[in-house]
Amino acid sequence: MELLCLEVDNIIRASPDPNLLYDDRVLQSLLTIEERFIPQYSYFKCVQRDIQPYMRRMVATWMLEVCEEQKCEEEVFPLAMNYLDRYLSVQATKKCHLQLLGAVCMFLASKLKETRPLTAEKLCIYTDNSIKTQELLEWELVVLGKLKWNLAAVTPNDFIEHIVRKLPLPKDKLALVRKHAQTFIALCATEFNFALYPPSMIATGSVAAAICGLQLDSVDQALRGDNLTDQLAKITNTEVDCLKSCQEQIERVLVSSLRESRVGRKGQEEQDQSSTPTDVRDVNLQ
Known part of the structure; x- marks a missing residue:
């Protein structure tokens, strides 16, 4: 007897649930709890001493490029940035760890939103192997602890x-x-x-x-x-x-x-998939 396998290479996406979309109580619940998941102040003024706003923007741009190249769900990048901001609002972080933090946040967000999450190995490649898989997995637990394992954040x-x-x-x-x-x-x-x-x-x-x-x-x-x-x-x-x-x-x-x-x-040459944008490396080395 032959077994027919219905699995295909294409990733199957869940369809929108009309029971959720057409119930106004869902929208009201989102509006009620949304402020729980945003920083209440600028952490650059009172928490972070080593990281500057332009560094966050460099790493955010790199994270967006990774998510786009990997064809992640649209929710992954905003959710990853939510994790990054919430972590930085409670934990002082060295700038040499900022890209590692960004990779961990993408790792967690893709696990929550993707059918096939980004792998730790692939994320390390995107950092030009400046971080190791074990290091990323260790930081995953650190970030989860600081976020109190509350990953189902409300995003735009x-x-x-x-x-x-x-x-x-x-x-x-x-x-x-x-x-x-x-x-x-x-x-x-x-x-x-x-x-x-x-x-x-x-x-x-x-x-x-x-x-x-x-x-x-x-x-x-x-x-x-x-x-x-x-x-x-x-x-x-x-x-x-x-x-x-x-x-x-x-x-x-x-x-x-x-x-x-x-x-x-005009001035940028095409980069290999495994490379890290120069400005992100600069943040790590400064």
């Missing part, structure tokens, strides 16, 4: 579906709006200023920026200007002025990122 991605389903968006544009909003969320995760914002505000601002960027406000009167802002503010109980400010900051980050990307493409 958790709000996207709840927000877009309440807007009068064309069905053929829903996937595009989600993709653009997730891109904005990832960009926000690289900037420390957004680490102190409620995830719901970042998600709402990202959706607003996505709709405006795609010029969908020309499709429906309800998606134009103040109408859109008022709707989004009501969905997540966000102050209108705060939402507008957040959206403007997100758009500025996008412009800055595109400018840096153009400059980087």
